[in-house]
Amino acid sequence: MSRFFRNQGWVAGLFALLIFLFVVTKLIQPGYGSGDFGSLARAVLPYAFAVAAQTVVVIAGGIDLSVAAMMALTSVTAASMMNGASEEYALFVVPFVLAMGLVLGALNGILIVVTRVPDIVVTLAMLFVLQGAALLVLGAPGGAAAEWLKASVIGTVPIPGLPDWADAWVPKALVLLVVCLCIIWIPLRRSRLGLSIYAIGSNELAAFRSGVPVARTRIIAYALSGLFAALGGLSLTISTGIGAPIPGPYLLASVAAVVLGGVALGGGKGGLLGPIIAVFVLRLVRTDLTLLAIDPNVTAIIEGAIMVAVVMFGAFITMRSRPAGATP
Amino acid sequence: MTDIATMPRPVSFGRRLKRIMADRPLIPLIILLIILVVILQILRPGIVNERWLANTAKFAIPLAILAGCQTMTMLTGGIDLSVGTVATMSAFIMATQIVNQDPAVAFLLAMLPAMLIGLVNGVGVGVFRVHPLIMTLGTSLIGTGFLQVYQRTVIASGAKIPDFLNWLGTGVTYGFPNALLLFVPVAVLIVFMLNRTGFGRLLYAVGDNERAARLSGVRYWQVITALYVLSSLLAGITGLLYIGLIKAPSLSLAEPLVLPSVAAAVIGGTSIFGGRGGYTGTIIGALILTVLTTLLTILQMPEGGRRILFGFIVLFVTAAYLRIVEDR
Amino acid sequence: AGKYTIGISNTVQGNGWREEMICAMKAQALASGEVAKLNIAHRNTDAAGQLEDIRNLISAKVDAIVVNPADPAGIKAGLEEATKAGIVVVAVDQAVTEPSAYIISNNQEQYAYLGAKWLFQQMGGKGEVFYMRGAAGASADSDRDKGFKKALAEFPDVKVAQEVFTGWQQDQAKQQILSFLATGTPINGIWTSGIDNVIVDALVEQQAPMVPVVGADNAGFVGQLNTVKGLVGAAVTNPGSIGGAGVTLALQILDGKKPAQQTVLVNPELWENATDAGKAKLKSAADPSLSPEWPVSISIPDWTTYTKDQIVACKGPGE
Amino acid sequence: MTTNPLLDATGVAKNYGAVAALRNASLSVPPGEVHALMGANGAGKSTLVKILTGAIKADAGRILIRGKQLDVRSPADARRAGLLPVYQEPSLIPDLDVLSNLRLTGTPVEPFRAWVRELGIPDLDIRETARNIPLAILRVLDLARALAVEPDVLLLDEMTAALPANLAEKVLEVVRRQGDAGRSVIFISHRFVEISALCDRATVLRDGSTVGVVDIEPGIEERIVEMMLGTRIEKTRVAARAANDVAVAAGGRPRLSVRNLQLGTKLNDVSFDLANGEVVGVFALEGQGQDELFAALAGSIRPTGGTIDVDGAPVKFSHPSDAIQAGIAYVPGDRTEALAMQRSVRENIALPFSAGLRKWGPIRMRREQVVVSGAIGRLQIDTRAQGEVQRLSGGNQQKVTIARWIAANARTILCFDPTRGIDVGTKQEIYKLLRELAGQGKSVLFYTSEMEEVQRVCDRVIVIFGGRVVDTFSVEEADEPALMRAAYGLPRGARADVGILAEVKPASDAEAAS
């Protein structure tokens, strides 16, 4: 039990915070309903994928500054391929773009392994490269998305056996998110590859000495990051119907949510659930700020303060809960 | 050198050269810089003249000082993403307060937020153990928010750039930019501090092994708090210099310098994991980035291509440098 | 006092032009007396983020949304949902593709065309121009590029010596112009996408030959046109006060006075200091008390009713 | 050699820049042999193990496994070839629990559990995160993990160095059985007791070259030491009451006086004194609260009850710097805890000089240089790779942690197993050094896992069991049976042939005789 709290306490706390925020939202805006929840789910979508992308590499002991640029590139690629193309063509575009994310992510990893330049620099350089590539694909926002793709995040999923009012609280965007993340994450987490990713993040030398193929694992972690980022890019195209070559604010948001979600920036610790809940928390905070019509200049202060306060609080309780006997 | 004599392989000239460069990591960096300048001169014959040198120095100096902040924080395993906001704040406050205030008072008012943000960063990182990335990101958000609120109160009063800052930022005396008057002492001070003072030693020690430093009697929070305050004050001064150079106070004045400042420190050989690096390399790193920016500006190619090239060159330079320096 | 709640969505923060736009919206809402509350979502984000803001505004049940679109097409879905929810939607500064939305916008293509055409005429229809664009990949930048290219096509002897993206950043623009000046490449004119005063500064500092400069009606640049010796140039108006006009339009529609067309274009004016008439206009427009990044055209006749003090105070209803 | 060797390495060389870690090492092990690899600190033992197991690449040399030249490029390859190392540093992944660590390396769980029990840890929680497991247990788990896959060749790099006597004993027992079962073991240790009890033959390295292979037989230790060090060293009984030289101020206040110290459930009512000019030994089995005692005295953790007096005045430490201020320095057993690995030897030694706020200013480089080189000289630190401490061999790193406090002239040193991983020659140096310090009126609290050391350096010994001081011996009374009994919590005088005594005693007699 105490181990559960030591390992999952942070996530549980975050979840409680999320519930609390929903209550607050309902108090601020009594009309807040299933439709608004659907909006939240759609807003979360690109952030959640960006955060998933960041989480994988952070757990592997790295950081990926190219997440947002990767999303921009995959988004414009998808949008320009679907521009004027048939609905069926999108069936080809989606896997193509995902493969592209995977390959470019792997390229990040390969460059890190081969050049031995620190990951922060490699991915910073790749940020410029991918941004440049996005500009070459589309010089200005444009392109299009297939209608069926756009429809895939709008509305709700009828679940047999559930009453209609309950169905209304199951937005397609949320289902899409959960399905995509689970398909990739759960098998990974259970596999030896997943353990290896944690291992190289926790202690690279020990991992190498335990027989983990460090270089290969790192490349795979970045490839997965690229895949998640491509999903994020696709979700941008799907929700806006266009592709924009200028990266959105997903890089810093992803790092912030990763940390809020209880993943240590040093690597080796945490999971995907925490950061995803953190994304919901951060988006819901923004909703509340809008509902409250807070002065927009103050919202920046509030968002920054919340981020700092939550992390400080986390640091504080870890300091407090450190068992008395242990040497610090 | 008897050890070398017993080595199984004969020592080739190349290896000896490599050893020399590895022992003096500045040499390869300077060579890389010179190569870039030569390329520039080949592409645009005549561009490398006195005026260009002065202009390059003018732009490299603010970058180099901010990169100094990064170097110092990176030595402790941290990073200071708030330098851009701090510099912008001091610049903006200076330009608006000088209108109705005594210059000395305006200066103090301009440095006040720098001091505060540094203190908050230091306490957050040093006492509460918040990850520096998140802490400084958070304070920079908060700072930006305050700046915007502040901006609304001074729209009516207008802005002015003090003549002295103007002289310092843009002036040239006997072909040397006046900014050197600020930079040379600052650089000497940083280099001296890192190599020859107790505080400098502690930065390295804390970044390398915090527990070891603690067992030697070092109080982590003192070092970290002093460090982040120092970093912020330097950033504040950079802001003043920068406003003298750009002469247009805007709310995002120095933000574009943040990522390059990190890149300059890394190119200059400072490890983002702490404990390794120095300031002289960083200065060359800043020069390399500035020259690279010029090089790309005058290249006739689509913007996307420029960015791709920029990314690859940064990566290549860092990789080449590491290759030369490692395995000493 | 008023009865309406108006939502505002903007996706660039900290830029003088956009700040003026927001202040114009607030001042107009206050001056109209019809607005009880403004609900402003004002941050740096992309089209997807703007969709989020718009949907939050729908959740907040505002009566109208005035939006400066991150992209004409990208927020279509959100605007459609707003209209469906009975909310009046007005886009300012840029058009949107959603047919149910009203548009009151600066004509970006015309903005660039006007300035570029004047510049090329000043250059005598030939020579080299330094083309300093905005942010690569932004839709306003590509609209302006269309206008610039249109003018360029009319002057076959004018060549682009160099094209750079300033990212609408002062420091970047200054470094670019200084680097360019150092190459010694002769030029006959400079077209800027609104990052203008640092360019004139650079010319003065470097004692480079003064060439005609085209910029926007930012307070700093207008001041320079009046005072810098030897500077010939033109400011093309791109009023940030369009935001106030957007609020007015939204209120008119809420009051049942729908305009004849969905789209109202505000065409730019050009103020130059090459002729006496132009000089006089510039003199009267200059306003050194404004932040140099703020456009001087702080009001639009017929569309805004606030006073200068009100927009400078930047306070909305209830503040 | 009649049987074909399982592992046969010849002419192995490895250079780190100008430092030659290995020049010409060779090693040959037939099946069923427990083979000692010996050498002074920095001789290249660990380097050779790393090369054999693919953790680093050799510059030259030929390595045959079962007569074949296999391509071993990583520990994973080595594992497939049947070579399993336990390195000098623990290699469990700190953030994974034990079970995941097993899955990561594809180790079967049940055999692992069996080995863990066999090795003397009956109640291991397999879901515990490695980070929370004490170092000594981690070492044992590392070994159990290696044993569980039944390797052909087991390479143990200072496996027993960090182990308390009870665990070390089990390890020796298990390793010996490995040899009997036809597997080969390469065993690195600086403890002759273990070597003579366990090994069949020994390969001796000096300065990166193999200088000889000998059969282990009674009396061979002297030859080995000679080969290792190139000269004969005097093995003196340093503890010949050097304290007598300084008349301990009779009736003077004790330097350190601990009363009723309490720390959660770990320490209970601990009281003892440490006088000026005295070396007090602390002897205990693993996990009896000695770690906490030292941490509390060093200011690393706050006791929950009791008092500590320094020179008669009560003190409360909230940070190690408070203890240092009071002249008490702590040398942890785990050197990675004490060293800034990427910094130079000099900076590491001079670190305490800059610690206080008042010392943040400019450094007087020349004075520092004198003090630092004095300390380096006194401990004879091999400074060939002094630019970065991480390039020193394990033993030399250990010396740096002590040199720091010699340089800082600390009045009281708390040494936690300071000779862990130090070769015989240097051990003698350290014993001498501690006695000298005592002779200068300084005081030393000295925890050790080797009983023999107690007699060599201490004036008195306190024995801790279950967080309590169960007994105090003067050095004359502290013979091994007495210590051992006390350490197991048995009352003085009780007759019991407990633990290690039956096993190791003959060997240690042999050593004492030499």
Ligand SMILES: Nc1ncnc2c1ncn2[C@@H]1O[C@H](COP(=O)(O)OP(=O)(O)OP(=O)(O)O)[C@@H](O)[C@H]1O
């Ligand atoms: N990465 C490295 N860079 C430079 N020198 C190194 C490096 N690793 C080891 N050395 C040097 O190689 C030599 C042999 O080291 P090694 O660790 O093999 O010694 P050892 O015999 O295991 O000693 P100990 O008993 O102290 O553990 C030492 O002089 C050490 O300084």
Ligand SMILES: Nc1ncnc2c1ncn2[C@@H]1O[C@H](COP(=O)(O)OP(=O)(O)OP(=O)(O)O)[C@@H](O)[C@H]1O
């Ligand atoms: N920077 C330094 N370089 C070399 N040796 C030093 C340095 N600082 C201190 N020492 C040495 O370390 C020992 C202890 O010095 P320390 O400064 O800790 O003494 P202190 O008790 O604080 O004395 P004071 O009250 O004079 O400051 C002295 O032998 C001193 O020579």
Ligand SMILES: [Mg+2]
């Ligand atoms: Mg070793």
Ligand SMILES: [Mg+2]
């Ligand atoms: Mg040993």
